[in-house]
Amino acid sequence: MFGKKTREKEIISLVKDSINKCIDEKLIEISKEDIPFIKVEVPREEKFGDFSVNTAMQLAKKARCNPRLIAENIVKNIDTKDSYVKDISIAGAGFINFTLDNKWLYDEMEKVISLKEKYGKIVEENPKTVDVEYVSANPTGPLHIGNARGGAIGDVISNIFTWAGYKVTKEFYLNDAGNQIIKFGQSLQARYLQALGHDVEFPEDGYKGDDIIELAKMHIELYGNKLENVDEEERQHKLVEFALDKNVTNMVNDLKNYGINYDVFFSEKTLHNSGAITDVIDKMKEMGSVYEKDDAVWFKGTDYGLEKDEVLIRQNGVPTYYAADIAYHYDKLVKRNIDYAINVWGADHHGHVARLKKAMVALGVSEDRLGVILMQLVHLVKGDEQVRMSKRKGNIFTLSDLVDEVGKDAARFIFNYNKPNTHMDFDLDLAIKKSSDNPVFYVQYAHARICSIIRNIDKEVKIENFDLLDKKEELNLLKVIANFSDEIIKASKDLDPSKITKYAMDLASAFHSFYNAHRVIVDDEKLLNARLALVVATREVLSNTLSILGVSAPEKM
Known part of the structure; x- marks a missing residue:
């Protein structure tokens, strides 16, 4: 692979x-x-x-x-x-x-200076295809902090695979069908009727966020009470249609502000409407991997090493989420013929990974073609206190709140600072701190300092006398630079974007060590030129690294 x-x-x-x-x-x-x-x-x-x-x-x-x-x-x-x-x-x-x-280091530095923003990018004649699906939040409310971490992880993984020579599709799976949409419609209807003065009870398990109230009021402001006297099913359908359009538009805009632009938005509803779920279950029947029992359709999970068999079609004829997910991944891996599908999921989906992989095997698809990154929870902290959030209670701290508070760069970098499978505390105060304690500031400051040095010297880089770079700090910096491509390959192999943030920190640290130990502007013209070339090479690789992370590379700070 x-x-x-x-x-x-x-x-x-x-x-x-x-x-x-x-x-x-x-x-x-x-x-x-x-x-x-x-x-x-x-x-x-x-x-x-x-x-x-x-x-x-x-x-x-x-x-x-x-x-x-x-x-x-x-x-x-x-x-x-x-x-x-x-x-x-x-x-x-x-x-x-x-x-x-040391010649290999000097040759590598020459490549950096020659290739610039292309350095580190692997070009394959016939690239494999990779689909990375991430965030994929229910469109029943604003994007929250978990979505923010998943977005940062998925987007950087996508960029890593692009740099590693793959043809990448960034995909959002829109959960616009199923129980959560029914509950969403019931919640909207209750708030709509309440806003019109009706004494109706709010669903006990409904969505209690203020955004539901705002959406109901917005519909009334635009269309008056035209849904007040229609039947309940039509009212809920119209309100859901209206609210989903608004919510999805807001989600897309919030993600764009976060530096995320998708190639594909895939609607779960299309799987139901097109018959794709029925088709894939029929395929599984042909392959002998399902059976009927108690008026339901079951997947023979135990035949494939699972602890128990799983329901695909309920007794009432309604497909389970599992069935829809099988159809969705069959669409990606077989119908669209994508070589590898990578999903970024919350850790609560842990049990679903094996179920989905074994369903793919039952359909004749190698489970190696499906990779899953399980992402642990995030706790927001400010000072010594945890910032509480609850989607149902309405005091959610949203993705847009986070970007407003700390900025896109800090959020994306810090979310990828640790491995996805680790719990993390996101320190809001640290994220905006202008000191070396803040990892994104530390890296961006190194880039800005490099740009300042290059501006002050104001000379064309010459490819000569690199062998004068023989001091410990110079050679160490060259070795870190030369490791760039290897780190991209390792990050893609391990599905671990934190390798790139760690690399950015290592490169910034190696530069600071070099800069603190040796003057760049020296009387020896040959040595000055060699060190200028080293500084320029460092800038190119640091800029490329930040590009993978979706973080800006400022020239001044």
Whole structure:
């Protein structure tokens, strides 16, 4: 699913070629099919080089040979010609350590300066397709803080896959059918009639937010009491139609202000109206994965490793949400032929993941084509107090409130600062703090400082004398820059956008360390030019990183 030619892969290739040669020369007595997966790691201590493999220890048991001797034979037969490997050493029981020539760093810096905003982007001739579905809130009220975190995660994951060489579709699944819409209509009707002076009881489990009252009043202001005397079903239908249009428009606008623009808005209602749910259940019947019992239709979940069978069509003939979700994902993965579907869901959907994957298997679709990011809860804090919120009680702290309070950049960066599967406290005070304690300020300030340096020097960058960049802080900054593409690949593989925010922090930190240790403007013209090139390369990569995060890269602060 994921792949790119990296320095690690170059080392893997060198080691594997050497092992094959050792097997041919009977220096390692195993079959070539028994060569283990070669894992490349970064040693904790600099003295052990840039990369390390423990392959000799992995081979020792099968080859019935001392791992140190195996390591010596592997090293002896590694051909480093036309590679960046400068030195190979053996440590401990048989760790093989690789030190690279600094030329690879200088070559990488030249690429950055040449490619600019394209640096780090992987271009595939025939890109795989990825659909990322996120937020997908019920359109029964404004977007809340959970939606804000899901939006930041999903949008950055989409950007990561775009940079990793995939053709990406950003999708919003509109939950405009089912029980929540029935409840929404009942709530709107009660508020509508109450606004017209009728003494009607509000549904016990209705939506109690002020937005429901406002929508009912808005309808009256625009159309008067024209729905007062129509039958209940028509009244609810008209009110829901009106309110959904208003709510979805507000949601789209709030998401745009948050930096999110979708390619597809998919209506759950279309699955019911088009017969897609019936079609997919008929398909499952053909494949023998459903049965009828007690006037309901059931999925044979236990045949696919689930704890119990699941209802698809209720006794009253109404499809379950599960059935609609199966039809929706079948539409994506089969009808639209998308290679991979990624969903960002709340942690409360944990039990639904296996159910949906097994339903896909029952339909002949590999479960590996469906990825799910489970997102934990967010608590808003201000000072020492938690900011309470309740959708039903009407005192919800909305996405638009958050953007107004801290801005799009801080919200998107901080929501992606931790792994999606971790609980988090969003500190409203920290998010607007102009200090290094605030991670987004720290990174943006580094970019602004770099831009200031470049403006002050006001010289054209020259691709020469990069070998003068040999100080510890310079080389460390170059190494962080060169890791950019690898971090994108890792983030896409792990479905973890926090790797990109962490990378942004590491790059800003490496720059600050370099800047605090060395002057850029020096008397030595060659060194000045080399350091200017380093600063420019840092700016390009930092700007590209912030672009993936959907965060602005200010030139002044």
